[in-house]
Amino acid sequence: MKKNKAETEQTVQNLINIARHHFTAYGYANASLEEIVKEAGLTRGALYHHFKNKKGLFLAVFEAVQEEVGGYVEAAAAQSKDSWDQLVNGCQAFLEGAVESHNQRILLIDGPAVLGWDTFRKMDEKYSMNSLKEQLQSMQEQNLIKPLSVEAMTHCLSGSMNEAVLWIANHLDRKTDVIKEAMTVLRHLLEGLREEQNT
């Protein structure tokens, strides 16, 4: 029998979830649409009805992962009232969230290559990067960090964390320790941006 609106949405979500598994497991290039739809009990016709093409499917997966990790970050930051703590907590949440279930492959490896860096960056700014930027902006206005280019700081810090995630992901055996090391370095790096207080 045929599907109604709600069931259709369910079908789409199911496709995205299955695709997510395939993309994380095999990487974008080696993930086969045929395999994905087979697992969903459909054919490629269905997939091309819901998504423009393979890249479109990947984009949907990418956004889902971004949103998920972004949620962690926001939640972690919201747990503190102190701006500096918010920043640090957000960073740690990002490290942990991005490492989780090989999200980093979608977020950091295939993301830029498949979407192109500019598209990737726009997406990234919409989600995780934006909160970092706003936090830095706000802290700068509070005179908590030095009056440097917020844009530049955001990119440098974001880059640090992205690479840290990939590094951590390759040492999952001692994950907590490596996260700790990374966070220590990050905190020290951030100290370099802290404005000397002269009340």
Add this chain to the structure above:
Amino acid sequence: MKKNKAETEQTVQNLINIARHHFTAYGYANASLEEIVKEAGLTRGALYHHFKNKKGLFLAVFEAVQEEVGGYVEAAAAQSKDSWDQLVNGCQAFLEGAVESHNQRILLIDGPAVLGWDTFRKMDEKYSMNSLKEQLQSMQEQNLIKPLSVEAMTHCLSGSMNEAVLWIANHLDRKTDVIKEAMTVLRHLLEGLREEQNT
């Protein structure tokens, strides 16, 4: 007529150079081997004689670019006797070299996606990342930077610079200014690692 050793080497180098152009212009996935060999006046048979597969060709290109940029970095660092200056100069040289002629697409976008992050990291460590790590190690032994995990610092800084490169590459219209901004932030971040002198 048949080719001798030297001519063969020339053919291989030519293929690498042409492939490099195609990879930077179209990206790995959209670069066609057929087009590459056509431009070289050969067929795919020749290519598969010299390289294992498309990935093998990309690896050769990747190594060539790495070596090139690595050369810039070493040269820039060697221009100073002061460890701190060496580090900063090396960083700047990396930013400039990696941005040059869209090298960033091969080095930072397709590199990890095509080779896989672990292979990519091994290559990167062999070339550019290694000099950074050794510099940090040496500076730590001189008590110039804090006794944090050199590994962690290397990854965070390397990540910063990689992302900075991509950012710069997307603002080529005001390239020098953006590089300046990035370097300013980088210098401040590095300050966070500097050991307070207590002689």
Add this chain to the structure above:
DNA sequence: TTAACATACGTACAGTATGTATGTAAATAT
């Protein structure tokens, strides 16, 4: 000098993947 072998290709084809055009039955709108 010539026989044995390696090298450097070219050619043809197989396999696999994406993407597109078209058909169709069910669901929804009118």
Add this chain to the structure above:
DNA sequence: ATATTTACATACATACTGTACGTATGTTAA
């Protein structure tokens, strides 16, 4: 109740990589 849109399936066109195989030319050693 009928028309139209939706949600797929099917079949096919296209493009690309990779591989098997053939061949002509260099190279080396007997």
